[in-house]
Amino acid sequence: MFEYGGETGIPATGPRHLRVRGGAVLSGSIDVKTSKNAGVALLCASLLNRGTTTLRRVARIEEVNRILRVLGSMGVAYEWIGDDGDLRLTPPERLDLTRIDADAARRTRSIIMFLGPLLHDYAEFELPFAGGCELGDRTVEPHMVALRRFGLSVESSRSAYRATVKDQVDPPGTIVLTERGDTVTENAVMAAARYPAPTVIRNASCNYMVQDLCFFLERLGVRIDGVGTTTLTVHGREDIDVPVDYAPSEDPIEAWSLVSAAVVTASEITVRRVPIEFVEIELALTEEMGLVYSRSDEYLAANGRTRLADLTVYPSPLRAPMDKIHPMPFPGLNIDNLPFFALIASCAEGSTMIHDWVYENRAIYLTELNRLGAKVRLLDPHRLAVAGPVDWNGAEVVCPPALRPAVVLLLGMLRAGGTSELRHINVIHRGYEQLAERLQLLGAEIEPF
Numbered sequence: 047m048f049e050y051g052g053e054t055g056i057p058a059t060g061p062r063h064l065r066v067r068g069g070a071v072l073s074g075s076i077d078v079k080t081s082k083n084a085g086v087a088l089l090c091a092s093l094l095n096r097g098t099t100t101l102r103r104v105a106r107i108e109e110v111n112r113i114l115r116v117l118g119s120m121g122v123a124y125e126w127i128g129d130d131g132d133l134r135l136t137p138p139e140r141l142d143l144t145r146i147d148a149d150a151a152r153r154t155r156s157i158i159m160f161l162g163p164l165l166h167d168y169a170e171f172e173l174p175f176a177g178g179c180e181l182g183d184r185t186v187e188p189h190m191v192a193l194r195r196f197g198l199s200v201e202s203s204r205s206a207y208r209a210t211v212k213d214q215v216d217p218p219g220t221i222v223l224t225e226r227g228d229t230v231t232e233n234a235v236m237a238a239a240r241y242p243a244p245t246v247i248r249n250a251s252c253n254y255m256v257q258d259l260c261f262f263l264e265r266l267g268v269r270i271d272g273v274g275t276t277t278l279t280v281h282g283r284e285d286i287d288v289p290v291d292y293a294p295s296e297d298p299i300e301a302w303s304l305v306s307a308a309v310v311t312a313s314e315i316t317v318r319r320v321p322i323e324f325v326e327i328e329l330a331l332t333e334e335m336g337l338v339y340s341r342s343d344e345y346l347a348a349n350g351r352t353r354l355a356d357l358t359v360y361p362s363p364l365r366a367p368m369d370k371i372h373p374m375p376f377p378g379l380n381i382d383n384l385p386f387f388a389l390i391a392s393c394a395e396g397s398t399m400i401h402d403w404v405y406e407n408r409a410i411y412l413t414e415l416n417r418l419g420a421k422v423r424l425l426d427p428h429r430l431a432v433a434g435p436v437d438w439n440g441a442e443v444v445c446p447p448a449l450r451p452a453v454v455l456l457l458g459m460l461r462a463g464g465t466s467e468l469r470h471i472n473v474i475h476r477g478y479e480q481l482a483e484r485l486q487l488l489g490a491e492i493e494p495f
């Protein structure tokens with residue numbers, strides 16, 4: 047059995063391991079929670095605002111807790127209000143950047159999104175190195191290239207980024223991002239949000255979390271043209287002091303995880319509140335593979351902007367697609383949804399090629415499905431050949447240190463005959479709120495221990 051470091055410590059919330067009795071058919075309905083990735087972006091964006099920020103129905107997950115711990119250590123007062131995940135953040139007059147909780151900061155890559163907001167008010171500061179899942183090296187260079195235009199320069203030591211901000215800079219004008227990344231786009235948008243002249247950001251990500259961030263900034267009085275496209279024009283405001291109330295949208299990755307749960311267990315379930323625009327390609331592709339589903343009329347998320355629908359998925363015989371499956375920046379098959387296709391392909395007749403060009407070290411974790419009887423062959427670090435259908439069997443598996451592959455294993459166990467154990471599931475708590483408990487409500491036989 048693999049022994050992984052990093053993410054496999056004692057979880058701060060929830061159980062450590064899961065025992066799964068596979069084979070149960072699921073039924074009923076389940077609501078999708080709001081997204082991890084918009085949640086963390088909005089927590090970082092709250093630093094732009096001198097007023098109180100209230101965020102509604104924030105997912106109560108470890109990634110959010112880690113950023114909150116960091117914000118708290120810098121002097122931001124926060125409180126959860128009620129039982130629905132509403133969160134109120136009140137910044138201090140001045141942040142204390144010398145007291146940052148380095149342990150919490152090093153566990154999340156999202157800490158990198160403090161750079162954009164902080165550069166406005168702090169001429170020199172240090173941030174602990176950004177961590178997170180072990181997916182292979184992930185560059186921060188595009189962030190540095192973009193933020194340099196706002197006067198930021200960063201020296202990296204072994205454990206921290208040392209940031210210095212120039213006093214006078216020429217207006218950034220037009221910035222062309224060197225990668226169409228989500229967090230780099232968010233960092234550039236947040237830097238531009240308090241720059242008192244328009245900034246044009248090209249090759250911007252138009253993914254769901256970027257859109258949620260833009261909608262939030264609009265509530266703060268920052269006009270942004272081109273939301274949903276790859277060119278954003280941000281009309282910044284030098285000072286933002288607005289009591290704001292915002293509800294981020296639902297998580298397309300959790301939505302697709304739940305659709306995948308229905309597919310792998312050959313069950314009929316209704317996944318409610320699916321941000322439909324952001325799983326459209328996943329749906330079209332799986333429909334080509336034979337998936338039968340129906341969808342409700344569309345309605346709006348609480349942010350008033352994102353389109354939602356309820357999806358009912360029916361048990362369907364699947365066949366492998368003709369072409370390889372690969373992700374793309376939005377609009378494309380979502381990079382974080384790709385791992386679920388190893389599971390879906392294992393349920394389909396024939397051989398499916400999956401090409402994970404994005405991460406240097408993620409595809410390999412999906413070969414762990416073989417412990418459950420799957421036939422996943424790693425052709426090289428980025429390509430998998432998945433043969434199906436599979437005679438699933440129970441097994442004991444340690445969660446890999448990567449969120450989505452860990453959830454893929456859990457979902458495979460729901461189908462596998464006999465009893466399985468999934469160990470050290472804290473990596474799942476990083477991105478999913480009470481996933482095991484919510485699957486239980488659909489009839490899954492999962493016992494936390």
Ligand SMILES: CC(=O)N[C@H]1[C@@H](OP(=O)(O)OP(=O)(O)OC[C@H]2O[C@@H](n3ccc(=O)[nH]c3=O)[C@H](O)[C@@H]2O)O[C@H](CO)[C@@H](O)[C@@H]1O
Nearest residue numbers: 083086156183184185225226227228229230255381382404
């Ligand atoms: C908090 C958050 O929002 N995290 C998401 C964000 O991370 P984040 O924005 O941090 O993603 P990265 O910048 O690490 O990009 C992921 C990988 O894709 C590569 N890359 C990305 C864009 C591009 O145009 N070309 C390219 O090669 C990067 O070099 C990197 O190796 O985006 C990732 C890709 O959608 C998602 O998996 C993460 O869930």
Ligand SMILES: C=C(OP(=O)(O)O)C(=O)O
Nearest residue numbers: 155178179382449450477
């Ligand atoms: C890779 C992911 O996220 P992060 O950027 O938080 O590591 C993910 O959500 O699958």
